[in-house]
């Protein structure tokens with residue numbers, strides 16, 4: 001999950017789909033458990049925000065029930081206003097029925113107050129309130145809320161039915177208002193020998209970005225015989241990938257060393273789906289994101305020739321043996337190439353022709369870079 005931009009504001013991931021599902025399921029079970037055995041409740045969803053919650057809740061509610069919706073809103077922009085608007089909806093006779101209100105979120109309690117006022121005159125058997133989210137810090141009423149899914153701090157949230165000026169309702173997760181990203185972060189992508197390192201060296205000068213090459217960090221550790229180096233060496237020598245956990249932790253340490261950077265050029269990372277997910281989560285937690293993946297596209301034959309050539313002078317043991325090189329391609333094709341789809345799905349994939357002179361390729365990259 002990465003950060004979202006809705007209108008002029010940025011939001012970062014806050015509550016996952018899986019957590020929401022668990023909360024909703026638990027609420028539905030609690031409500032069912034507390035009802036008399038043959039009671040058929042009328043669930044009343046408060047639109048618009050509750051539509052996803054209500055839909056999921058009633059699917060988890062194991063028993064007969066009726067469902068209705070009313071509309072009544074109190075939001076403008078990101079702050080709760082005091083003007084609760086009109087109620088539209090309820091046509092059925094609720095006399096002597098158990099009415100259970102489904103709310104997506106209760107903060108000041110103004111809407112809730114309005115609901116209690118309206119239902120007071122309906123001669124219902126009982127009125128209960130279920131709220132998926134609750135902001136205890138801003139709740140100012142003495143009104144009962146029977147079931148609360150999750151209490152959260154007073155920060156504006158969107159997603160899973162909740163909006164910011166109309167947008168954001170369709171996301172299956174909850175996002176929280178965040179600051180505007182300060183960095184521009186690029187993943188420089190491509191198979192071994194595509195020229196990522198060479199290009200990164202030019203780009204970091206041009207843009208004053210921090211360049212992190214995980215391969216270089218591993219080699220530095222090997223040279224200095226650190227524990228990390230010893231561990232990485234046995235994988236690197238074979239042309240295998242170093243395990244994700246080790247690589248991800250190392251990457252985080254490198255990023256944390258440069259918290260004031262204008263941005264990062266990630267070179268050789270991510271190389272697996274779980275690295276990509278970890279990077280997204282790590283950056284979005286800071287309100288930052290990957291702006292784009294720039295991929296150097298080069299045919300494999302050209303690459304093998306380039307790597308063997310580089311091996312004559314680079315001193316890299318993984319560059320001299322063709323079978324190790326082929327293994328690196330195998331790792332690339334089975335574990336890394338799929339990241340094209342991962343970034344493409346976020347509209348962040350930019351393929352560049354990686355064959356040509358170094359200057360021409362730098363130019364091609366920077367043309368994309370400037371648009372990100």
Ligand code: AMP
Nearest residue numbers: 214215235236240241242247268269271
């Ligand atoms: P490179 O310098 O990017 O070609 O990386 C050289 C070697 O370092 C790779 O073949 C891997 O063994 C290891 N390595 C570098 N980056 C990663 C990564 N993101 N995940 C796993 N292994 C890596």
